[in-house]
Amino acid sequence: MQSWARASLADPSGELAVAGEAPRDWDALLSWWDEQRAGLVGELGGDPDAPAWLPFGEYPPTVGSLARRQAHEAAIHRLDAIIAGRGGVSMVTFDPEFAADGVDEFLTMLLPSRRTEHQSEGSVLVHATDVDRLWSLRLEPGTRLRSADPEQPFEPDLSITGVADQLYRALWGRPYRAGIVGDRSLLEPLRAP
Structure with a gap:
């Protein structure tokens, strides 16, 4: 790399x-x-x-x-x-701002640049509680992932909530302790490459 x-x-x-x-x-x-x-x-x-x-x-x-x-x-x-190495996962904690930047990069840069289209439909809200940041996503069949219009409030079909470190891990498919509530099928188009 x-x-x-x-x-x-x-x-x-x-x-x-x-x-x-x-x-x-x-x-x-x-x-x-x-x-x-x-x-x-x-x-x-x-x-x-x-x-x-x-x-x-x-x-x-x-x-x-x-x-x-x-x-x-x-x-x-x-x-x-x-x-x-089977040890110390809980001993490693990423800085909240760094982890939030990783969540932002994943949701706003990596996922939208994927060439694949998904078949899911719904809305996703990701909330980093320790740095008070929100990401809103809209999923529509046959399209690439895109951010939702921040001016348009919505009731999410799926919410992922926790401290930025745990969201960072969850989105990259590593062991995590973030809260996930709602339609879990919407996690599929969010899966890490």
């Missing part, structure tokens, strides 16, 4: 944004990973408005967008590693 991100920074047009092949030897691979990580951290530290290629149409094609995507990708995979 880091070599792909570096290729995206090196070629903002996306025409040549192909990651180099990783070494097959374990020791060489570990060194290569370290080089990719260090290089990416340095490259993402530049101008956030500089161009970068992203395959998601909803994202502005900038270094800042790529940095945001990489931060949430790394956070979720960190959680995966902890879960795989």
Whole structure:
């Protein structure tokens, strides 16, 4: 993932944004990973408005967008590693603002950029209680997921409520303690890629 991100920074047009092949030897691979990580951290530290290629149409094609995507990708995979090690899941708590940003990125950028259409119909309300943020979504058959008009109040068919950390986990399909009330079939189009 880091070599792909570096290729995206090196070629903002996306025409040549192909990651180099990783070494097959374990020791060489570990060194290569370290080089990719260090290089990416340095490259993402530049101008956030500089161009970068992203395959998601909803994202502005900038270094800042790529940095945001990489931060949430790394956070979720960190959680995966902890879960795989079977310990400490409850010991890891994401900062409320960071987790809320991850919820926002997932609902407003990643899901709408999916090329697949769903067959669900209904409304979803996601509420991060600790940072007092709301996301309203409308699902209509044969369309992509879209945000509901904030000026139009509605009674949600499905509500997902909790602290931002738990919503972040729930939306990415990791163990969570968020409250889910209503038509659970509406979770399907919200499933993480």
